[in-house]
Amino acid sequence: MTDANPDLGTAITEFTAIIRRLRAPGGCPWDAKQTPETLRTYVLEEAYELIEALESREPDKIREECGDLLLHLVFISDMYNEWGEFSFTDVVRGISAKMIHRHPHVFGDEKAETLEDLRRLWQRAKEQEGKGTKTGSLGPVSPALPALTQAHRLGEAAARLGFDWPSVEGALEKVEEEWQELRQALNQPADPAWEEELGDMLFALVNVARFLKIDSENALRRTIYKFIKRFHVVERTLAKAGKTPESATLEEMEAIWQAAKQGGSG
CATH class of the missing domain: 1.20.890 (cAMP-dependent Protein Kinase, Chain A)
Structure with a gap:
């Protein structure tokens, strides 16, 4: 494989040097006192700002937000490099190895002629890596995902196993059923059932979105x-x-x- 951008390596090296300078003695006091824990909120904020930029479809805004998110990834990697754990180079090499492992139809001898073949190979690779929470035949679902996304993934997995409605009409009927159960629960004094029934309602709505090929998030x-x-x-x-x-x-x-x-x- 060849690098289509020969300046990429130089740019990354210069950027990591800037981060080290900021965190070094005599650098920026705010940067120096940050920890992985204090950066968690900023990482999440930057991820959502990138999503917002992607929805705007404005290249300049997307480029800027990609850079802001990259800043925090390099920032965190540099901290762990100081502690002798791993470097940003290790991060890049790790994700490169993962992509090769998850695409055996490109870098290996596996064959994938359909989207279902691709999904099967990807899922098998993730299971081999021990990623996600095991949910039996449903496969691994990462608990770090937003709840709506988890619900969508579980619905997809159940559908692949044949546990699904024939059409969106069945999913809509389930929404009606859950709505009635929620209304009945609300007729009672404050009760834990309120939360349970509301959760069931949200899950049913996500399944409707899945049938309509709409991302609930x-x-x-x-x-x-x-x-x-x-x-x-x-x-x-x-x-x-x-x-x-x-x-x-x-x-x-x-x-x-x-x-x-x-x-x-x-």
């Missing part, structure tokens, strides 16, 4: 963005009248919200 994220956009309209409209959400009535805010909705704001 993305769908919910878009709705969140839409809510924020509309609420900003509410705030701006109230501000023109010398009011704030706290001083306005619910009826006033609802009227502005509906107008924003009809006007295409989100």
